[in-house]
Structure formats: C-alpha cells, structure tokens
Amino acid sequence: MTSATPYTVADVMTTQVVAVTPSTGFKDIAAAMERWKVSALPVIEGEGRVVGVVSEADLLPKEEFHEHGPGMLEQMRRLGDTAKAGSTHAEDLMTTPAVTIRPDATLPRAARLMADRHIKRLPVVDGDGILKGIVSRGDLLKVFLRSDEDLTAEVRRSVVTHLFPLSHGAVRVAVSHGVATLTGQVKDRTLIPVAERLTRSVEGIVDVHCHLQATKDGPGR
Missing domain, CATH: 3.10.580.10 (CBS-domain)
Structure with a gap:
C-alpha cells in the first residue's frame, strides 16, 4: 500500500x-x-x-x-x-x-x-x-498510532508536493500528537482550502491548523 x-x-x-x-x-x-x-x-x-x-x-x-x-x-x-x-x-x-x-x-x-x-x-x-x-x-x-514523523512525511508527499509542485519548498509541515500545522506561502490562493481538506483526510491526522498564505503575485488574489 x-x-x-x-x-x-x-x-x-x-x-x-x-x-x-x-x-x-x-x-x-x-x-x-x-x-x-x-x-x-x-x-x-x-x-x-x-x-x-x-x-x-x-x-x-x-x-x-x-x-x-x-x-x-x-x-x-x-x-x-x-x-x-x-x-x-x-x-x-x-x-x-x-x-x-x-x-x-x-x-x-x-x-x-x-x-x-x-x-x-x-x-x-x-x-x-x-x-x-x-x-x-x-x-x-x-x-491514530502512526508516528508524527510518518504523518509529516505523508502530508508533505501526498498533499504539499502534489498540490504545489513549484512552491512546495516554501511550505512547512509540522505534526505534533497527530495535529498537522501548515505554514508558508504558495502561489495559488484557491488551493489553500484544498490543502487543508486533503491534509485532514490523511489517515491518522487528528486536526489541522492551516496558516498558508498566497504570494502577492499569485493567482486567486
């Protein structure tokens, strides 16, 4: 799997x-x-x-x-x-x-x-x-027994890199006790709620704090 x-x-x-x-x-x-x-x-x-x-x-x-x-x-x-x-x-x-x-x-x-x-x-x-x-x-x-490290790797791989192939390096993912926090800047504002939803759907994630922001020159301003 x-x-x-x-x-x-x-x-x-x-x-x-x-x-x-x-x-x-x-x-x-x-x-x-x-x-x-x-x-x-x-x-x-x-x-x-x-x-x-x-x-x-x-x-x-x-x-x-x-x-x-x-x-x-x-x-x-x-x-x-x-x-x-x-x-x-x-x-x-x-x-x-x-x-x-x-x-x-x-x-x-x-x-x-x-x-x-x-x-x-x-x-x-x-x-x-x-x-x-x-x-x-x-x-x-x-x-829900999955480690924070495992969850962090999955969120970065299956959510952040997938949604933001150009700006994923500017996104920070941190998981603590199953709670994921996303911070940083991305180019497309419309994808921010999608990132939160997909992160929440990762098996083992308890909650999501999404603090992503769109760059000023990105679409969806």
Missing part, C-alpha cells in the same frame, strides 16, 4: 479469527468468548462461509430467564429472546444474516456500518462470503 492510498479494512483487521460452527454448543461458545476475550464470534460452515454471528447479547436470554421463565405477554413481546433462551447451539442462537464487510472497504465505511448497526466487530469476507478476518472498533483506531 502506498502512503497516498486510503487505509482499508485489510490494513487493520485481525486475520487470526476464532469462529464456531452452527453445531457448536452453548457452553463451548461461552467458553470461547471468555478465553479469547471477545464479545462476538462468527458462525461458519463449509469452507469458511459466514452464516451468522453469535454475540454475548444472544447468550444473555438464557441467564435472564434461568430462574423464572417468561410470562405469556413477555413471550409475545420478545419472541426472539425467549426462543434463544431455550436454544443450545449456535445455529439457533446466532443472528443471521451476519453483518459483514469486504477487505477493500475504507475505514470510514466500516466505522459507519458499526455505528448504524450498533455492533463492535465485523466479520471480513471475500466476494464468496468466506471469512478472511475480523475488524473491531479498536482496529479502526490503529491509524
């Missing part, structure tokens, strides 16, 4: 994935979640095709109704939960179809999908629905 290419799910996902099959029992699912410290597991069949996801929320009804079974009204109101309370295998506990994402999806797309569906983890699948990895909310934040 080149520095100017947006990060994708494939860049941050976890490829070592713990999964269960439709026939996996309740206790084995709970044990796997505890052992691997995850809140949800993909359910796969055949060559690894994802058919659903079983989460802690899918397991909780069994505990909720352990001592006192649901009344008639509650059964009618919560048909899904009460059915899961009596289930013992992943095929009856899982949520299906699974909400999945492709490896080439951008990180903002993954973040929006998680927010819209109120989920913390997404199975990553190829075009045939075969499991390739898992991406979590924490994985999406990995880009």
